Amino acid sequence: MTTIEIDRIRCDGHGLCAELLPELIALDDWGYPLLKDRAVPPAVLAHARRAVDACPVLALGLKQPAQV
Amino acid sequence: MIATAGRPLIFEGVPGPETLAVHRKRLGALPPAARRSDLIGILEASGLQGRGGAGFPVGRKWRSVAERAGGRAVVLVNGAEGEPLSVKDRSLMTTRPHLLVDGALLAADAVGAEEVIFYVGAEHHAARASMSRALAERKPDFGRRRLRLLQAPTAYVAGEETAAINFVQSGIAKPTTTPPRPFERGVRGRPTLVQNVESLAVAALIAQYGDSWYRGLGRGSASGFGLVTVSGAVDRPGIREIELGSSVAEVAEAAGSTGSALQAVLLGGYFGAFASADEAWDLPLEHAGMRARGFALGCGVVSLISEAECGVTTTSRIMAYMASQSARQCGPCVFGLAAIAEATARLSARRAHGDDLERIARWGAQLTGRGACRHPDGAVGLLASALRVFEEEFVAHQRGRCLRQLARRAA
Numbered sequence: 001m002t003t004i005e006i007d008r009i010r011c012d013g014h015g016l017c018a019e020l021l022p023e024l025i026a027l028d029d030w031g032y033p034l035l036k037d038r039a040v041p042p043a044v045l046a047h048a049r050r051a052v053d054a055c056p057v058l059a060l061g062l063k064q065p066a067q068v
Numbered sequence: 069m070i071a072t073a074g075r076p077l078i079f080e081g082v083p084g085p086e087t088l089a090v091h092r093k094r095l096g097a098l099p100p101a102a103r104r105s106d107l108i109g110i111l112e113a114s115g116l117q118g119r120g121g122a123g124f125p126v127g128r129k130w131r132s133v134a135e136r137a138g139g140r141a142v143v144l145v146n147g148a149e150g151e152p153l154s155v156k157d158r159s160l161m162t163t164r165p166h167l168l169v170d171g172a173l174l175a176a177d178a179v180g181a182e183e184v185i186f187y188v189g190a191e192h193h194a195a196r197a198s199m200s201r202a203l204a205e206r207k208p209d210f211g212r213r214r215l216r217l218l219q220a221p222t223a224y225v226a227g228e229e230t231a232a233i234n235f236v237q238s239g240i241a242k243p244t245t246t247p248p249r250p251f252e253r254g255v256r257g258r259p260t261l262v263q264n265v266e267s268l269a270v271a272a273l274i275a276q277y278g279d280s281w282y283r284g285l286g287r288g289s290a291s292g293f294g295l296v297t298v299s300g301a302v303d304r305p306g307i308r309e310i311e312l313g314s315s316v317a318e319v320a321e322a323a324g325s326t327g328s329a330l331q332a333v334l335l336g337g338y339f340g341a342f343a344s345a346d347e348a349w350d351l352p353l354e355h356a357g358m359r360a361r362g363f364a365l366g367c368g369v370v371s372l373i374s375e376a377e378c379g380v381t382t383t384s385r386i387m388a389y390m391a392s393q394s395a396r397q398c399g400p401c402v403f404g405l406a407a408i409a410e411a412t413a414r415l416s417a418r419r420a421h422g423d424d425l426e427r428i429a430r431w432g433a434q435l436t437g438r439g440a441c442r443h444p445d446g447a448v449g450l451l452a453s454a455l456r457v458f459e460e461e462f463v464a465h466q467r468g469r470c471l472r473q474l475a476r477r478a479a
């Protein structure tokens with residue numbers, strides 16, 4: 001399954017990801033993302049892609065499962 | 069020193085810096101190239117695990133680098149030793165520099181390295197001086213390989229392996245995002261073996277005496293030996309050479325503790341965990357057994373906490389240090405550790421806000437896995453153990469009372 005990757009050094013806590021992908025991302029007390037689950041179910045994949053595109057510092061990414 | 073099967077080990081013999089002549093007399097010449105050709109296999113068979121903290125199998129690490137190296141690998145000898153309670157690495161570098169050079173040379177041969185970098189904590193003056201002398205003397209042994217001695221900045225994370233590589237390249241000893249891991253792409257994109265100094269010294273002894281010799285040491289199901297640094301409520305703090313699997317009790321008794329009036333033991337340093345005295349006393353100091361009980365040998369720190377010491381205050385001091393040592397790159401680490409340190413300081417001072425105790429537990433649980441490196445993970449792992457072992461004391465402090473202080477007044 002596709003997974004979410006966060007580059008913790010790049011992330012500045014803008015918080016758009018939690019708005020666009022509340023199914024998988026919440027924010028901590030300082031506005032930094034808390035992943036509920038790294039795996040992205042197919043049903044929310046479109047939301048996940050929008051969140052990745054919206055991140056102003058390109059800290060969010062999706063990783064495809066390794067090809068067998 | 070706990071004797072280990074009659075063989076000369078790291079600290080046997082002269083107490084000060086060992087000259088090359090004495091080193092050779094004590095441990096013999098480097099094994100011939102023929103016997104070294106399968107050193108990686110020998111290390112794998114020995115079961116040696118890394119002594120920097122993570123306990124990763126040494127042979128497997130060398131193989132991962134060797135498979136990718138093509139003769140262009142880099143060996144980074146990690147003597148940063150930023151852990152405040154550990155002194156074994158600086159002592160090893162100060163007093164047994166040639167054993168370490170042997171280990172670094174063997175590693176460079178085995179993985180196919182064209183450069184060897186000694187990375188020694190800037191504050192470890194005697195260690196740097198001793199390594200500098202030894203390397204000047206041994207330079208011919210490195211042949212055409214580039215050889216460097218660099219000062220690691222005085223910072224807890226400077227010894228983290230990606231931080232060490234970053235420092236070599238950019239002068240900034242801060243961790244980088246992984247992957248790539250150093251064995252894939254490290255210094256100048258080369259496969260890089262980052263190995264703690266004790267691991268390299270022990271590897272040199274295994275090269276000399278063989279894997280079955282090493283496996284023959286150790287108690288119970290554990291194999292091998294290692295260095296631990298004993299501190300805290302003991303008469304004779306310092307470094308002990310132990311067979312792995314020796315109990316905390318043996319180490320504590322050898323350092324002059326009877327175990328009476330002992331409250332807890334900090335195992336593995338600031339990246340480790342507190343154990344109650346009852347849990348710790350018979351605990352074997354070895355990787356697998358400790359892991360199974362939720363502890364880690366880590367860099368071999370055994371620090372004894374007396375009955376009189378306030379666990380909340382001790383925890384507060386460590387959290388303040390860990391927060392101050394954040395590389396300040398990742399938000400959760402910067403803000404989370406600072407907030408935990410402040411709330412723990414308020415608890416320690418018995419001026420807690422209404423929900424400080426609940427909040428540090430929640431923040432701690434949220435921090436794991438949320439940094440580029442494992443600095444926050446280490447800090448909150450220690451915090452979680454403190455909240456468990458010193459639970460009663462934390463609850464009392466939340467209510468404005470210190471049980472240790474009350475006990476002193478009653479006495």
